[in-house]
Amino acid sequence: GRTINVALVGNPNSGKTSLFNVASGSHERVGNYSGVTVDAKQAVFRQDGYTFNLFDLPGTYSITEYTPEELYVRRHILDAMPDVVINVLDASNLERNLFLTTQLIDMDLKVVIALNMYDELEKSGLKLDYRNLGRMIGIPIVPTVASRGEGIRELFKTVIDVFEDNEPIVRHIHINYGKDIEHSIRLLQDEIWKNTDLVARYSSRYLAIKLLCNDKNGYEVVEPAANFAEISAVAEHERQKLERQYKDCVETIITDAKFGFIAGALEETCQGINLRKNRPDDRVD
Ligand code: BGO
Known part of the structure; x- marks a missing residue:
């Protein structure tokens, strides 16, 4: 086996x-x-x-x-x-x-x-x-x-x-982070895709999200890439643009969108759930 x-x-x-x-x-x-x-x-x-x-x-x-x-x-x-x-x-x-x-x-x-x-x-x-x-x-x-x-x-x-890829429910979904963040993710993915070693190992969308959130470990993962300078230039530019526009850090916007996605899914599938008790502001972490 x-x-x-x-x-x-x-x-x-x-x-x-x-x-x-x-x-x-x-x-x-x-x-x-x-x-x-x-x-x-x-x-x-x-x-x-x-x-x-x-x-x-x-x-x-x-x-x-x-x-x-x-x-x-x-x-x-x-x-x-x-x-x-x-x-x-x-x-x-x-x-x-x-x-x-x-x-x-x-x-x-x-x-x-x-x-x-x-x-x-x-x-x-x-x-x-x-x-x-x-x-x-x-x-x-x-x-x-x-x-x-x-x-x-x-x-x-x-x-x-x-x-074994025998489970029909399995489907890769994207949580939609809104038009502006999705646009920045795509620009960053274009740069990440140029590096075949990176995309062989990691999801380009995941790396793009982590870099837009200014995530240190995300940067560590990308740092050995030959086109690191280009990738980080795009990430920096897009992150600053988004943060000026939203007057908030990208991670907060993405976290809010995640909770919105969860609330939407539970509203459709869970009768009687009280969705107010764990709003993002009450998170323990
Ligand atoms: C105690 N159902 C119920 N009802 N309880 C569960 C289930 C379940 O499906 N699965 C686990 N538990 P961990 P992490 C406990 O220890 O496995 C219980 O942190 C007790 N302990 O028995 O430790 C499980 O590893 C005294 O509960 O979780 C445990 O993820 C009184 O959930 C607790 C009551 O499980 C956490 C419970 C001395």
Whole structure:
């Protein structure tokens, strides 16, 4: 059988540890990797003829570069390039948890959502059409109750389908950041596309977004490129233009658009949800 490298990404307390433990059940080979600042765990197990190499990454609300955990998760995704990311969501706190999902969408990865704490969602009385939500965001969603081991086999079956390109829901969507930002992204992508090494490894759209947000780690990724001077000149010019125009930093505009996208998707798929409680201003990170 084939080996699939899988990374677990999710907010703190979304149930990642429970999912990791129940999935790796037999603990065939569990390694603890203590970095200077963060811990990550790795386990190897088999299901349906495949070998899963599962990495549990630190819990984060975001994958920008503001905390060691965020940077660790981002580095793991960009450097280790997992075949499939399992995005573990706390279903009882969907709006906030989906923010991380929008960042994975920007990165153009193969993703499966574990809609964990599904028991809590059912108790809460909310009616979520998760199949439709999955269709809207182009990511298959599997309900799980990790603490009771429910849905885990189905989850990894779906990981196999996504890995093998057999999952019809999978579709790469772009979150629309508005006419002006989209124009700047395209100009920057034109410059990034000239470098075949960069585009072989990274999504040009993701890099363009990171540079427009003046993201240090984004610049580190692009720096070795032969056309770095040209790329950063376009990025600088576009960022300054956008910030003059909006009187705000690009990251804030993009964050607002992400929450708008989430609210729109949940309004259509989740009956009874109160979308006011986690507006961008109340974010914890
Ligand atoms: C305690 N449903 C429910 N209801 N709970 C879940 C589920 C689920 O699907 N999955 C996990 N939990 P972690 P991170 C606890 O530890 O895996 C629970 O941070 C308790 N502990 O059991 O640690 C899970 O790795 C005492 O709860 O998450 C855990 O992502 C009383 O959610 C918590 C009640 O899971 C966080 C719960 C001493």
